[in-house]
Amino acid sequence: MELTTIGRRARAASRQLARADTARKNTALLALADGLLACQDEILRANAADVAQARERNVEAYFVDRLTLNLPRLQNMAQDVRAVAGLPDPIGEQFDHAALPNGLRLHKRRVPLGVLGVIYEARPNVTSDIAALALKSGNAVILRGGSDNLNSNKALVTVIHQALRQADLPADAVQLIEDTDRARILELLKLSDYVDLIIPRGGAALHKLCRDHSTIPVITGGMGINHIYVDATADQDKAAEVVFNAKVSKPTVCNALCTLLVHADIAATFLPRVARRLADKDVELRCDERALAILSPAYPLARLANDATDWDTEWLALILGVKVVDSLDEAIAFIQAHTMEHSDGICSQDPQAIARFVSEVDSSAVFVNASTRFNDGGQFGLGAEVAISTQRIHARGPMGLRELTSYKWVCEGDGHVRW
Amino acid sequence: MELTTIGRRARAASRQLARADTARKNTALLALADGLLACQDEILRANAADVAQARERNVEAYFVDRLTLNLPRLQNMAQDVRAVAGLPDPIGEQFDHAALPNGLRLHKRRVPLGVLGVIYEARPNVTSDIAALALKSGNAVILRGGSDNLNSNKALVTVIHQALRQADLPADAVQLIEDTDRARILELLKLSDYVDLIIPRGGAALHKLCRDHSTIPVITGGMGINHIYVDATADQDKAAEVVFNAKVSKPTVCNALCTLLVHADIAATFLPRVARRLADKDVELRCDERALAILSPAYPLARLANDATDWDTEWLALILGVKVVDSLDEAIAFIQAHTMEHSDGICSQDPQAIARFVSEVDSSAVFVNASTRFNDGGQFGLGAEVAISTQRIHARGPMGLRELTSYKWVCEGDGHVRW
Numbered sequence: 001m002e003l004t005t006i007g008r009r010a011r012a013a014s015r016q017l018a019r020a021d022t023a024r025k026n027t028a029l030l031a032l033a034d035g036l037l038a039c040q041d042e043i044l045r046a047n048a049a050d051v052a053q054a055r056e057r058n059v060e061a062y063f064v065d066r067l068t069l070n071l072p073r074l075q076n077m078a079q080d081v082r083a084v085a086g087l088p089d090p091i092g093e094q095f096d097h098a099a100l101p102n103g104l105r106l107h108k109r110r111v112p113l114g115v116l117g118v119i120y121e122a123r124p125n126v127t128s129d130i131a132a133l134a135l136k137s138g139n140a141v142i143l144r145g146g147s148d149n150l151n152s153n154k155a156l157v158t159v160i161h162q163a164l165r166q167a168d169l170p171a172d173a174v175q176l177i178e179d180t181d182r183a184r185i186l187e188l189l190k191l192s193d194y195v196d197l198i199i200p201r202g203g204a205a206l207h208k209l210c211r212d213h214s215t216i217p218v219i220t221g222g223m224g225i226n227h228i229y230v231d232a233t234a235d236q237d238k239a240a241e242v243v244f245n246a247k248v249s250k251p252t253v254c255n256a257l258c259t260l261l262v263h264a265d266i267a268a269t270f271l272p273r274v275a276r277r278l279a280d281k282d283v284e285l286r287c288d289e290r291a292l293a294i295l296s297p298a299y300p301l302a303r304l305a306n307d308a309t310d311w312d313t314e315w316l317a318l319i320l321g322v323k324v325v326d327s328l329d330e331a332i333a334f335i336q337a338h339t340m341e342h343s344d345g346i347c348s349q350d351p352q353a354i355a356r357f358v359s360e361v362d363s364s365a366v367f368v369n370a371s372t373r374f375n376d377g378g379q380f381g382l383g384a385e386v387a388i389s390t391q392r393i394h395a396r397g398p399m400g401l402r403e404l405t406s407y408k409w410v411c412e413g414d415g416h417v418r419w
Numbered sequence: 420m421e422l423t424t425i426g427r428r429a430r431a432a433s434r435q436l437a438r439a440d441t442a443r444k445n446t447a448l449l450a451l452a453d454g455l456l457a458c459q460d461e462i463l464r465a466n467a468a469d470v471a472q473a474r475e476r477n478v479e480a481y482f483v484d485r486l487t488l489n490l491p492r493l494q495n496m497a498q499d500v501r502a503v504a505g506l507p508d509p510i511g512e513q514f515d516h517a518a519l520p521n522g523l524r525l526h527k528r529r530v531p532l533g534v535l536g537v538i539y540e541a542r543p544n545v546t547s548d549i550a551a552l553a554l555k556s557g558n559a560v561i562l563r564g565g566s567d568n569l570n571s572n573k574a575l576v577t578v579i580h581q582a583l584r585q586a587d588l589p590a591d592a593v594q595l596i597e598d599t600d601r602a603r604i605l606e607l608l609k610l611s612d613y614v615d616l617i618i619p620r621g622g623a624a625l626h627k628l629c630r631d632h633s634t635i636p637v638i639t640g641g642m643g644i645n646h647i648y649v650d651a652t653a654d655q656d657k658a659a660e661v662v663f664n665a666k667v668s669k670p671t672v673c674n675a676l677c678t679l680l681v682h683a684d685i686a687a688t689f690l691p692r693v694a695r696r697l698a699d700k701d702v703e704l705r706c707d708e709r710a711l712a713i714l715s716p717a718y719p720l721a722r723l724a725n726d727a728t729d730w731d732t733e734w735l736a737l738i739l740g741v742k743v744v745d746s747l748d749e750a751i752a753f754i755q756a757h758t759m760e761h762s763d764g765i766c767s768q769d770p771q772a773i774a775r776f777v778s779e780v781d782s783s784a785v786f787v788n789a790s791t792r793f794n795d796g797g798q799f800g801l802g803a804e805v806a807i808s809t810q811r812i813h814a815r816g817p818m819g820l821r822e823l824t825s826y827k828w829v830c831e832g833d834g835h836v837r838w
Contacts, residue, residue: 015755019779098800104789106799111781113811192630196811211611215630217637217812238834245836336434358829360438362530370523370832379837380525380828381517392532392615392825393636394813406811409799410777413789415657417664418798 003187006142006175007194010115013172014140018112020169022089025136028167029085033078035159036128040074046155047124054122054148067122067149077128080384084132087383090402091138104416108407112138113196116404117188117216120201122148127156130199131174133386135164137404140173142195144188147180154178189214199387219399221364221389224254224342225314226372229331229357231348232265238369239347240274245371246345248281252316254388255343255375259311259321261331267324268294275299283318286310290324311338328353332360339363341390343372364390364397422606425561425594426613429534432591433559437531439588441508444555447586448504452497454578455547459493465574466543473541473567486541486568496547499803503551506802509821510557523835527826531557532615535823536607536635539620541567546575549618550593552805554583556823559592561614563607566599573597608633618806638818640783640808643673643761644733645791648750648776650767651684657788658766659693664790665764667700671735673807674762674794678730678740680750686743687713694718702737705729709743730757747772751779758782760809762791783809783816 017025036043047069054064093110100106116139120126127145134141145153153176161171177184189198189210198218200210210218228246230239246257262270271294275285279299286305287295295302302322305311310321311334325331335344345367346357358366365375375397377385382400389395395403436444455462466488473483512529519525535558539545546564553560564572572595580590596603608617608629617637619629629637647665649658665676681689690713694704698718705724706714714721721741724730729740730753744750754763764786765776777785784794794816796804801819808814814822 015779018781100798100800104793109777211634217810235834241836242834245838249836249838358528360434362437362827365828365830368829368831370830370835371837373837374523374830374832374835375828379519380830381519391636396825397828406815408781409784409794409816410787411784411789411793411799412787413793415654415661416789416793417660417668418790418792419664419668 003177003184003191004194006177007115007191009172010140010142010175011194013170014112014115014138016170017135017140017173018091018138020138024167024169025089025138026085028135028163028169029081029132031166032128032132032160032163033081033085035163036074036078036081036156039155039159040071043074043152043155043159044069044071046151047149049151050149063122067124067152069124069152073125077125080125081128081132084136084384087136087401089136090405102416103413105412107410109410110402110405110407113404113406114139115195116141117144117191117195117198118142118201119144119185119188119198119206119210120146121206122146123201124149124152124156126201127153128160130386131160133384133401133404135169135173137401139404142175142177142188144177144185150178150180185209186213189216192216201387217393219387219389219394220391221342221387222254223314223340223390224256225258225312225338225340226255226343227259227261227335227339228257228345228347228367228372229261229325229328229335230263230266230270231328231346231350231353232263233350233353234266234270234347235349235369236266236270236273239270240277242345242347242369242371243274244277246373247278247283247320248318249371249373251318253373254314255372256316257320257372258313258315259323259338261323261325261334262291263331264290264324264326267291271295271322272298275302278320281318283320286319286321288323291322294324295322314340328356332357335361342388343367343375345370345372364388422596422603422610423613425596426534426610428591429559429561429594430613432589433531433534433557435589436554436559436592437510437557439557443586443588444508444557445504447554447582447588448500448551450585451547451551451579451582452500452504454582455493455497455500455575458574458578459490462493462571462574462578463488463490465570466568468570469568482541482567486543486571488543488571492544496544499544500547500551503555503803506555506820508555509824521835522832524831526829528829529821529824529826532823532825533558534614535560536563536610536614536617537561537620538563538604538607538617538625538629539565540625541565542620543568543571543575545620546572547579549805550579552803552820552823554588554592556820558823561594561596561607563596563604569597569599604628605632608635611635620806636812638806638808638813639810640761640806641673642733642759642809643675643791644677644731644757644759645674645762646678646680646754646758647676647764647766647786647791648680648744648747648754649682649685649689650747650765650769650772651682652769652772653685653689653766654768654788655685655689655692658689659696661764661766661788661790662693663696665792666697666702666739667737668790668792670737672792673733674791675735676739676791677732677734678742678757680742680744680753681710682750683709683743683745686710690714690741691717694721697739700737702739705738705740707742710741713743714741733759747775751776754780761807762786762794764789764791783807
């Protein structure tokens, strides 16, 4: 099918969806959750075909794992869809009411964005996840999944369509681009007449492709070079635990710690303490010269950092940059120079240092005596998460249902005119 | 100067500006207002050179008028800058406080967007206007004005720089691209490392250029194909006044009326009534066949509309499309097909019709028994206006100071970790 046809259908469906009440949308969501389990044979058979094809190409094991569905994973996907059904519906919310001196009554009303274009890679759970979030927020969505899970996605979208029809909602509200030619991505990025927002779910290359070629607004995020600065006044026990947690609890995710900055006054005591903790998980330390002088040779996994690259690397692994700084100013300047504005934090007991850090470090989330791993829609109480935005337009940090909406002004009068 | 140098300086200045307190920003604004008058000779001399060059090229009179500064206009510009100084400072506002069950304390804090890139045409007042709004909202700005008022803009930016220095703020917070080669616009649109938002202030061609070429988010807006639907239940006297006002009060602006839709049940009485009113201003009516049958020959300025083009034209002139519809559904479908989602309205006394119209017509502002001309930052109580956005991302409708901000999440704990 031509992409413009998909776009036109999505736009028409989005108008119906925008008017659908909460009960109808929840009916579709619960039907989808049920359908994922009722159609498990078809879905798992389709997924097995994808997995077999991937194995034939000798891809890496982690990739096969990401691609693979099984019953527990389908049950989780169904549970996630059910959870979205339980969230409050943001559409129709009225806010910013005002009565103007001339008698006009004004308010804003939350409306869906319209049509989302979501480009992602080999994770079949994203298909049901994004479909559920889009549906609940009244948005139509055009999905462009990876070629590696095309069979799985087709099977999942069949189930999604059944659920939409069961709730008398248009099946075109969720459409999959089945043509996996990369040229279709570029075409999607230019479909500004029909698509209101592009959400890339993938690595740096996909984000860059979208930013460089899209004529549609793009939400960028999902990548972080995250810092924790341990101030001279920090509670060192707690700080060591925060650093340990931020680095090792899930090192492959975008809110994991990349670089530890330690004030010179406490480096000689704090660094060995945190290094002993990190040694439990064999974390490699890429140190500046001062940190290395403190840690070497007692801590064998400490080595000299490559200044040209290491401070600008998102590790996604059990590696941590370590640097000694002489002041809060130096810490802030270093973070400003190297952060991707995802998650940065301070451990300190000094209210003035905390206030300055929170004010001057301008990341999507700034943490005080807490792990960067909390930067997450679920942890922040949004109930669901579409992406973690690191850009400055529209929404920053975790994006939930509300962040998939826009608003319109409603202005009511009684024959009011303006001369 | 290289654009990357301008960008780097803007980024550095934006960091200083983000930390500036309200008093310091207001000091700069008041110094700017004073400077516009104190330096009137230099500014008006520079402007006279621009005007003379424009006249030599035999441009149209309205263009020369837009370009021209004089003392009353400078006084207005100074007054506008003073008004911005009087507005509340959005930066640092804290909102959405939450205490999570695990004891983490969460809030959002309003921060500047960073660096704005504003591309505009021959209106020197935009220079001081945008500089003031950017400064108050803590954003640095790179200005790319039209070549036609380069001399005026240089003189104005000199005054702006003096004002910034008087308040100990970096002059690089407001920079003008003096090279008027059009290629510089394309370069600015790719400066995503240093610019956070592009705001075009100009016509459709400029907006399209920005959308097609920018790797930076673009606020589009400032254009409208606006409708008023007069329902069968409308108070016809009030409706005629609303239509008259929306069409004639300022026909060259983006919130002026383009197309009138009238319910068939009242068309025979309402159309002659509103046509007589519009005849006072010699408004030409482009009618569908049914409307023309009612209006012709009594109303000589009525003629048959060109279905292929007239319903999709932003008139910006004393021309009005007129069409008879048989139902609310037809009116809504017609508006959905032709609106640019700027300003659309209904005149009706029927709460159900009003509710459906407000729900299904999804424009940046929807009006009930009120003129579309109210879609304006000043009228809506924002105090100032950067643009009227017709896109769905970030902000819709009038954009004031708050709409030039982003936010960050601040998460405070006491050694909190996440496993």
